[in-house]
Amino acid sequence: MVQNGILVALWRVVHMFNKEAALKALCVNIIVNISLFSQLHHQIFQSGWIGLLAEFFGPQHASLNLAAGKALANMDQNSRKCGVYDRSVYLLHPFMDVIFVHGLLGGVGWTWRQSELLGMNSDYSECWPRDWLPADIPDLRILGVDYATSLSHWKSRCPDDARRSAINSRADQILLSLKLAGVGGRPIVWVGHSMGGLLLKQLLVNASKSTDPELQNIVRNTKALLMLSVPHDGSSVATLNLPARFLLLPSVEVEELRKGSNILDNLNLEFKNLLLKFPIAIVSLVETKATLVQPWGIEFKFVEPNSADLLSAGEVHYLPVDHFEICKPLNRNSFIYQRLIKLILGVRVGSPPKDLVLTLPEHK
Template structure:
């Protein structure tokens, strides 16, 4: 056998493929890396490799940046359907129902089945996640496609349940997704929902073979480099779960890998976890501040600026990852609403409380290997309260104390430590009809918030955790132009711990820097770098090592 370094010097496809199939995990990764660098072979050489690829190598190539698409065989043709796609979805969703299924899943299924059965309703819109307005803007004008989207959203919701996943596989759900993609491959909404469903299926290794055999790795290898952030990160999550040869953790529903989405040779030294707030999202909350459009006071979505390379839809991914090396960035997703009238599911009141949400997120983050290295937490508004609750639960739970012990920094953007003006006004003056649990919990001087903050202060003092907080100084428009308020005034956003900066911006923009030179971003970056250095020092001390002169 040749020495490994000889293989890396060769341009022979077979030699590199043999290296990628090595029994040694390190050599396999080296082989995949060298294969992925080649873009100048003949078509037949790529075709030969594609036909000979084993599963591990194929997934490794799919998670390699700028890989040549000729390494992957086309997705196999899905078996032709004898009935309408919506009828197949209706049959599949019906098969997922059982007596002890989550009430919300039953609710979603009922809505999807009603929409699919009633031809008169095919022009209506029903949204599983996000507001109806956002959903309406994103769907096609074709009624048949709208029904398929609603069914796909219901399927994606069910795929978060393991028993439903088993039935989805058993009933040919992966093949049904193939048929849908073949028919609607131009629809970004459908592609996102398919990728989300595949991501949920990929959580369980027993379903990996089914996903791979259906040819989804080929499609995911394209989606991961998509300019559509949501599609890209859904694909990144799925491929990371499939890549068991390189990734030792699992990204469950609601936990997204923001960086690195590709295989990286550098080791990960710290984790940064972003938690959005009320009505926020794992991606949209962390975009750059919107630019003004040509009309007066009209905001632009930044599309033109993106084309010019001057705007980012996710500053943690595009800025922070470049400014701080050797980090992993995760973003957490959970569903929120202001009013129970608008809630996606009317039966999930008990799930919306801060403690229950925090416990669920904590368990998912534990499976994503949070706690094995230094952690920096970043929260906007209610997200900051969730972070405090997560740390409180972890501190009191045997086996989870490493999450607190490894926390080296917490960053708050307008977190209502002492309550929110919006929640207070809603509770007192019915500004919001039928406010949700999360709104009620953020009432001014809430006993629950006082207890939570007292516990957090004690935890920070005991563990010496640095904190940085930002507060808003500009009022946010509520409902009508006449009603404006500070959603979280400085007396509530200032936790009385660590540094506090009051910024002349609104509640929505407090976590959206204008650019990389803005005070918001420069202070954030400075704080994170200090925390990363502290984490590195603590790791060295824990390992019983001392600094060398060159490291000082």
């Protein structure tokens, strides 16, 4: 049946009879049965069904989301290690995506480690989002965006790296990866640290401009942002005159982080316009301590408070931590972690809190 084109036929039926809920449910359940066979997963991907399943997995499709979630889980290699889900068993979670985006020179394996200030005991977490969030809120899918950055072009691997590392191009690359992961089919809470927050803003702006409905769903289903020391109007780190001229040939990322960058000014304007169209809750946590820069042994403020509060939207907290500590909670009782928990739970029970959403001023 698959070789004879049933996947494409079912895809067309769903689009032709978009208002026929029972017929769409039948088509999705057929896909569920096909997804039981791993050798057919490539054909399902090629047929365009992944985007539909991701869309149907959202809470707005009550009659389809369980079956869609089952099919997606069957095609998830990690989920298959725990078994597959046939017509008798439904995957009841996750309900929401929480996506972490690291900053300059960061990474999933380093940025989101627990703070070492209290020591590395048996409870120490190498990745606190992975270890803590599922225990406190079980029905989450937790994703970490990983990408390479550099402070200097001397680290670039090929001439094309400069073009690809521009924030706009990088945002488009990440959007495609998120689309493949099925992001956009369920509510989303984002966590961005430093440059990661800028990248997050850019990818949401790009998604809102896209003609691809799957990418548009990413911004439509974005419910909240937790911004961790994000330099909305740039950072003085981009103009540091460090010993050995380490920044003699700055990378594209550092150039775009400079104070007064036209790229950041335009991004701020576009993002504020986006916030007026979509009800997105924003919580900003801002560092107030200088960060010790090694190996030179100097202290420097990566993000000034006025830069991290430039959005003029949502809630802002100034914390006595440095640029690296702000993304590394001491423990699960940390204000940083508890504010994220509160934000996620607020989104989970309904619409984003109105006091955290940018609204148009009333006309008198």
